Amino acid sequence: MPPLSALRPAMRANRQVRRETVLSNKLRVPISAYVVDCAVYADGKRLPGRWTHERALAEVRARTDDAFVWIGLHEPDEEQITGIADVFGLHELAVEDAVHAHQRPKLERYDDMLFMVLKTVCYRGRPADGAEHEIVETGEVMVFLGPDFVITVRHGDHSSLRDVRRALENDPEQLALGPAAVLHAISDHVVDSYLDVTAAIEDDIEDMETRVFAPRSTVDSEQIYVLKREVLELRRAVVPLGAPVRKLTEGYSSLVPHDVRSYFRDVDDHLVTVTERIAGFNELLTTLIDAALAKITLRQNTDMRKITAYVAIISVPTMIAGIYGMNFDYIPELHWSLGYPMVWLVIIGSCLALFRVFRRNQWL
Template identity: 65%
Template structure:
């Protein structure tokens, strides 16, 4: 198979003039559809069919189409135009996929998990800390189709940044795939840093005396870090494949950039693994602390039960209403009994207090 040259290069360009802006019908699920030639976006609005025709007519450039949560019927026309594999299309529509990289003949299908840190006042009272979404990318020789799931996974800002640097887009659609992966991994770094601050707060609360944190909050933190882990760890293999020349659709010039992204992902993976281990330790410490608190409460309950048992026993004896009982007809009998009860209770109280049961 001949090597694929960087798309968007000058070789093979035609002298065809840039067309005047046109108006093309665009579905609501299509966020943007653009044609890039020599790293620059052609003016006008294109439908997916017009964009493909423009690139094929010029024999240069590539198409970048961005979709947001399309259903099977909405993506069908684009799939037929670009020759997308039906299994990959099904995955792109249904979402809830693990990060992966699949190759279908002359097309790559990549899934990336996006994450967003949810701001909150304190991790000890938050109900959710990490929100996830997905970005699917179909990469071909002269196109890239991105499918987003989740409101926080927008690519508009990335598109604007890349359009401001034509030398990046001049490389071809593989550069766009790198930009997406780099943006996603950078978000992992930002989320992990924020998560580290939350773990510091949780750690301080766990080992603080009489802290209000309980097992439920610790399990919430554990669940959130596992969700972050499911987004980060499986992405290592796809990035390594792209960096090692898994497909000629990714030129050598872009592979070195994927190696850099892979290095950043390794940093995040190590950080997430340490978070997981630390949270496991904190969960164990929290459960041990709860057990100690329960044992202390049981000692207090037992001590008060013993103190209350003294007047209960005496009152129970004198409540039998017998005629012949000690001190029933003595003037100082009642004060004496009350004094004995109070004295016995005070003695028990001092004993329990000395033994730190109260």
């Protein structure tokens, strides 16, 4: 197999062909349409003014202090992100992942750049009767981390980083730690949202548990299965993130200095808590499904016992009526004047006796 360095020219050529094809089929959309914010930070403070990505990078590299650029993008297409990728020297494979999304949480190193993928989650609540929507909605945040820049690419409407940026700008000491501080703030924000979602799901599971074990309750096992499926989707978003965060705490790259690594340990602790919660949810929901199925089976057995008891009671008059309906001449007491009421007394007495027996045995 040829080395990666030999394949890169062909990859660039293919990418250029795709760009030309797209441009021939649609009007070019400006990069600014996908840029949520572009800012230059120096000494923990945001520099005033509006910046393009070219001017921002030129300003940062012309300064002698620890300045960096933070560009936020929302669902850019390949053509729009290519302009930024060429200016900042982003790797082609990472750019392709950022455009097409649907990636697993991961951390990759390309020369002097880190590329991290985080899954975002949002709790939408259990759907009402007749309505259909996801309980947990997922999105993605991709982060390109370089020595003097941070580029975030978001997919999904719920994954806004506006509050993260505002909180960092209000904390100059933290922001002065450089681009790695932004990566930590984003990771911390995403993992904190996991805690919020798991807390909401825990309330749903407790409510479901109460309904399952309440007497004479009717809980459809399909409702529990839907909740279990959403928990599994949350698990796919959370569990794979453990290894990337752990790498950042262990000095995986010099782009994350020692002062920032200690903050990632706190993120890792929260992530472990979320992972343990999800594992507990999965086991509890499995138990609730088994309990709901057992309750349905018990209800069916109870119904069958009731049906059997009533059939036994009805069989008494049916049998007597069948015997006396044979039209034989010498049936006992057939011509006795008290025969008819006597038969009714036998029928009623037998039925009442059977009813008392079944009631005593809790069949009725």
